[in-house]
Amino acid sequence: MNRNVNAKVTLIQHTPNPEQVIASAGKLCYAADTDNILQHSPQDCQKFISMITGIGHLSVLEHVSFTFYIEGVSRAMTHQLVRHRLASYSQRSQRYVNHSSFDYIMPPQLEGKFVTVNGQKIPATLYYQQVMDDIANAYNTLASALGDKGESSNEDARYVLPNACETKIFVTMNARELLHFLQERLCNRAQWEIRDVANQMLTILRDTMPSIFNLAGPKCLATGKCPEGKLTCGKLKEVIAKYKVDTTKP
Numbered sequence: 590m591n592r593n594v595n596a597k598v599t600l601i602q603h604t605p606n607p608e609q610v611i612a613s614a615g616k617l618c619y620a621a622d623t624d625n626i627l628q629h630s631p632q633d634c635q636k637f638i639s640m641i642t643g644i645g646h647l648s649v650l651e652h653v654s655f656t657f658y659i660e661g662v663s664r665a666m667t668h669q670l671v672r673h674r675l676a677s678y679s680q681r682s683q684r685y686v687n688h689s690s691f692d693y694i695m696p697p698q699l700e701g702k703f704v705t706v707n708g709q710k711i712p713a714t715l716y717y718q719q720v721m722d723d724i725a726n727a728y729n730t731l732a733s734a735l736g737d738k739g740e741s742s743n744e745d746a747r748y749v750l751p752n753a754c755e756t757k758i759f760v761t762m763n764a765r766e767l768l769h770f771l772q773e774r775l776c777n778r779a780q781w782e783i784r785d786v787a788n789q790m791l792t793i794l795r796d797t798m799p800s801i802f803n804l805a806g807p808k809c810l811a812t813g814k815c816p817e818g819k820l821t822c823g824k825l826k827e828v829i830a831k832y833k834v835d836t837t838k839p
Contacts, residue, residue: 591721594661594692594755596782598789600797607653607764607798608634615641615649635800642801650765650801655794657760659786663694665752666782673773675766679759683747684740689729692755693721694782724751767794768805775807775832777822795834806832 604610612634613627620626629637641649659670671678695717702713727749735742762770767790773779774787794802808816810832815821822828 591690591718591725592692593695593718595694596659596661596666596786596789598786598793599658599660600793601656601658601759603655603797604653608638608800610652611641611649611764611801612637614652615646618646618649638800642804647765647768650768651763653764653798654761655764655767655797657790657793658757659760660755660757661692661694662756662758662786663753663782664750664756666694666780666786667756667758668752669780669783670758670760670786673762673766673770675762676770677759677761681757683750683754683756684744687732687739687743688725688747688750688754689732690725691721691728691750693751693753694755695753697781721751721753724749764798764801768801771802771805772808772811775805776809776817777807777824777828778817778820791832799834803834 608631609627609629612629615637616629617623617626667680695714699713699717703710704713704716705711706716728746731749732742732746735745771787771791774783775791776784779787791802791805794805804811807828809825810829813829815825
């Protein structure tokens with residue numbers, strides 16, 4: 590049975606001792622004596638990372654990576670996600686996995702809206718559910734016509750599946766690419782679903798590595814101004830207040 594689902598992000602693993610790795614890599618660039626290059630106190634690491642990122646030496650962040658398991662998202666969302674090319678992806682296949690009863694993602698903006706079908710006014714959410722059921726029936730009909738032979742049937746029946754179809758994906762990014770991803774996808778102008786995923790990732794990353802990700806946010810957070818020009822959301826102060834972290838507090 591088809592059902593509406595929501596995004597869930599889980600951190601699977603990350604580079605052990607990420608702040609130590611970044612501090613060591615950064616200090617190596619300036620070190621005449623490398624005997625103790627791998628030994629730094631947590632306080633020393635945080636201080637050095639703050640300094641080196643402050644001057645824009647971000648390449649050292651690429652030595653640390655994070656792997657996320659993302660589920661309950663649409664194919665429309667992952668089509669956007671994979672545009673971030675400095676990453677590794679493993680996605681659930683619509684060829685090898687039968688989708689006769691697929692889950693789907695419903696746009697929240699449909700809530701409270703109505704459509705007229707055959708002269709009858711019905712909630713847009715109910716109509717959306719009916720469309721998903723119709724597509725599932727069409728998929729099953731085509732798969733049956735193709736002989737229900739697994740991947741050889743799935744690979745052609747899947748052509749009728751919607752962008753709303755739920756998918757699951759593993760994503761691995763280094764810390765520098767994650768900062769870029771968050772800059773782009775936390776913006777109010779980013780599509781709502783990938784923005785939701787980015788917000789979940791930010792919460793996890795700030796808990797895991799605050800020295801880097803407490804400073805993360807949409808582009809306007811770092812610059813204090815919106816780069817979108819006439820396309821601005823018009824909520825600069827609210828967005829900065831939402832993402833700004835007081836790094837002076839312990």
